[in-house]
Amino acid sequence: MKNNQVISLREQVGLVLRELVEVAKLGPGKLLVVGTSTSEVVGERIGTSGALEVANELLAGIEEVRNEFGFLVTYQCCEHLNRALVMERTLLDELRLTEVAAVPYPKAGGSMASAAYRSMDDPCLAETVEAHAGIDIGETMIGMHLRPVAVPLRPSIRYIGEARVNTAYTRPKMIGGERAQYVLERSIQEENESHLCD
Template sequence: MPSARDLSGSGHAAKAEPSIAEQTYLVLRELAEAGRIGPGKVVIIGASTSEVAGVRIGTGGALEVAEQLLSGVRRAAEEFEFYPVYQCCEHLNRAIVMERSLLERLGLTEVSAVPIPGAGGSLGAAAYRAMSDPALAETVQAHAGVDIGETLIGMHLRRVAVPFRTSLRYIGEARVNSAYTRPPLIGGERAVYRRQEDSGSKLCD
């Protein structure tokens, strides 16, 4: 599945394009570093393997592509020690695949289904099959997330989402969007949100 996109997603030919697994790892590494996503944090992954393969979402799912995505996710998760969870497709109401131990630790509501490519999606099915004791949660409030192929993961992110543009804008042929979250700011006109020694842009959007 060759792609003509370079790391910036500009469409120019790349001499040695990273594999899907490597692309996935690079995206998650950038997100984890920018959002300070470390031990104990939850990162949701939503992906259309059809879009990664260059066809319209829901028309060409592939477990082989899902396995490559999982490989990249696992590498980043091991490095930064976050918990990856995986969004199923709309046919399972976008339920979340995760290890049962995490579901119980977070006190989430379990739902009953076994994801398959035709109902859950290839990524959800592959993740479920790869876990030692998989379970489906109705929803989750993740600290960060990566959306590969515009599958819409926002319903499973904590407030407040901060969009983050990684240098790699495509995985395979699928557009990548990502975000990390921060606690909502509280207070009124006297509230201070940064220490004086902290610097940062005053621009929005």
């Protein structure tokens, strides 16, 4: 069931993002990828009715939460720019990414990427990232920019505006077989006594 629009888009995205921040433990040094179809938010098919005013309201909500928790953020462009990512140049340099040459516009890049680009001090685009978590508003397919292993997190509200919303966080790959441990509970002496491996 869709939201009843009692709360603003800014509040809706803030609510969803705060839930993700808590579970994903997003904070300084952690990267969030945001994918958004403003067309879907206003109830139209993705890629048909982009709306900068909607993008700006969502951007304000995301930035409010980002400023509170200190995580890093990048915004995914639409398929016309191969889902490249808008970010501050300082982040591009910090992550040692390769810049790609494009400027997103609502009809080539998407309204959200366009609004984000224009809000930044020194914006640029990179082709790909490996984010710690993501929010997907309108089924824009952010999975290609998440680290393995992605874990879906269903937010308490399932729509932002008219667009379905999903979030995900990532965890390290678990390696090893049946003897593998993932929490340090015993001393090395106890471990050696219980399993002789060498």
